[in-house]
Amino acid sequence: MHQDIEEILISEDQLQAKIKHLGEQITQDYDGKNLLLLGTLKGAVPFIADLARAIHLPLELDYMAVASYGNSTQSSGIVRIVKDMEGPIEQKHVLIIEDIIDSGRTLHYLTDLLRRRNPLSLKVCSLLNKEHTRVQNVPVDYYGFTIPDKFVVGYGLDYAQLYRNLPYIGILKPSVYADDSKPQNQHQSMAENQ
Ligand SMILES: O=P(O)(O)OC[C@H]1O[C@H](OP(=O)(O)OP(=O)(O)O)[C@H](O)[C@@H]1O
Numbered sequence: 153m154h155q156d157i158e159e160i161l162i163s164e165d166q167l168q169a170k171i172k173h174l175g176e177q178i179t180q181d182y183d184g185k186n187l188l189l190l191g192t193l194k195g196a197v198p199f200i201a202d203l204a205r206a207i208h209l210p211l212e213l214d215y216m217a218v219a220s221y222g223n224s225t226q227s228s229g230i231v232r233i234v235k236d237m238e239g240p241i242e243q244k245h246v247l248i249i250e251d252i253i254d255s256g257r258t259l260h261y262l263t264d265l266l267r268r269r270n271p272l273s274l275k276v277c278s279l280l281n282k283e284h285t286r287v288q289n290v291p292v293d294y295y296g297f298t299i300p301d302k303f304v305v306g307y308g309l310d311y312a313q314l315y316r317n318l319p320y321i322g323i324l325k326p327s328v329y330a331d332d333s334k335p336q337n338q339h340q341s342m343a344e345n346q
C-alpha cells in the first residue's frame with residue numbers, strides 16, 4: 153500500500169466486480185439505443201475505460217473536462233468547463249460517467265448544461281457516491297459504491313493531481329493535506345454563503 157494511504161477502501165478486485173455488474177445492467181438498459189458515454193476528465197478516465205469494455209453494445213465515447221477542486225480537498229464552489237465535448241447530442245442517449253459525486257455541484261452544473269442541448273435521454277453513472285456531503289441534489293441512475301465522508305484517491309481520483317494511478321480507492325492520510333488551508337466539512341457553510 154502507498155505510504156500516504158490510511159486504508160484501502162475498495163480493492164482492485166472489488167472495483168472490477170462492480171464494474172462488470174454495472175456493465176451488464178447498462179447493456180440491458182440501452183439495448184437498441186444510440187448510446188454515448190460521456191466521461192468527465194480527468195477523474196473518470198480509468199472508470200470509463202473499464203466500464204466501456206464491460207458494456208456489450210455499440211457505443212460512442214466523448215469527454216468533457218469540468219473542474220472545481222483545484223489543488224484542494226474542498227470544492228471551490230465554482231464549476232468551470234475546461235474542455236467541451238464534440239458534436240451535437242440530439243440523436244443520442246447520453247450517459248454521464250463520473251468517478252465521484254461529493255457536493256453534487258459538478259453534476260448539477262453538467263446535467264443542467266447538457267439538458268439544454270436536448271439529448272434523447274440523459275442519465276448519470278458514478279463509481280462513487282458520498283451521499284452525506286451533498287449540497288446540490290442530483291439524481292444518480294447507476295452507482296458503484298456509497299462511501300463515507302473521507303477524502304479518497306486512486307483509480308482516477310486525485311489530490312493535487314497525484315495518486316490517480318493507484319489501482320484501488322484509498323483514504324488519504326489527513327497529514328498529507330494538513331496544509332490545505334480550508335477547514336474540513338466545509339460543504340454546508342459554502343452552500344450557505346452563496
Ligand atoms: O460533487 P462534486 O463536489 O462537484 O465533486 C465531484 C467532482 O470532483 C472531481 O473533479 P475535479 O474538479 O477534482 O476534477 P478532476 O476530475 O480533473 O480531478 C471529481 O472527478 C468529480 O467530477
Ligand code: HPA
Binds near residue numbers: 255302303309310
Ligand atoms: O474525495 C474525493 N477525492 C478526490 N476528488 C474528489 N472530488 C470530490 N471529492 C473527492
